[in-house]
Amino acid sequence: QKEVEQDPGPLSVPEGAIVSLNCTYSNSAFQYFMWYRQYSRKGPELLMYTYSSGNKEDGRFTAQVDKSSKYISLFIRDSQPSDSATYLCAMSLYSSASKIIFGSGTRLSIRP
């Protein structure tokens, strides 16, 4: 069993829809949770960074962490074609240069 599980998709939604991306994990000790966005043939870029349980909002993006269920989510409101990318969840035990475990990524396509 992988430490972090993520549905690979592809997920295709119409422009303007709310998108929900999810990951589950097995190690209850994870404390730091991240979402990265990766455009085709590019390196990942950080979208959201959260510590422990709760919600964090940044513009059209909301990250949600439920440690009791070992489940994290990324919501994208008013989705745009420019949001079409692969989204990788990631998590680590500690802050500052500790090992990060990445999900395999979900490929998202927003139809105009």
Added chain:
Amino acid sequence: DGGITQSPKYLFRKEGQNVTLSCEQNLNHDAMYWYRQDPGQGLRLIYYSQIVNDFQKGDIAEGYSVSREKKESFPLTVTSAQKNPTAFYLCASSIVGQGAKNIQYFGAGTRLSVL
């Protein structure tokens, strides 16, 4: 412009050949990392370094080697012992220190193929 530069963008390797991927950063980060990305498998850690002249193996170090002679540079050599080297290779860096967030910044990647 601060960032991480990986070169070349595309690289081809012949059988039995060693090839070296370059990674340079001007973010003044202490830690640097190399990942391999295969379709459907996410990022897998090859090697990482938290300080000059020191590095540790990641999860899939066999067939790879690194050096860290300068803070800004962390080249990766894919040796002939790596039998399946075709993949997208990503270099990253991060700040080290108390209170620093564990955020890794990535380069644009090098796509390695076998001829």
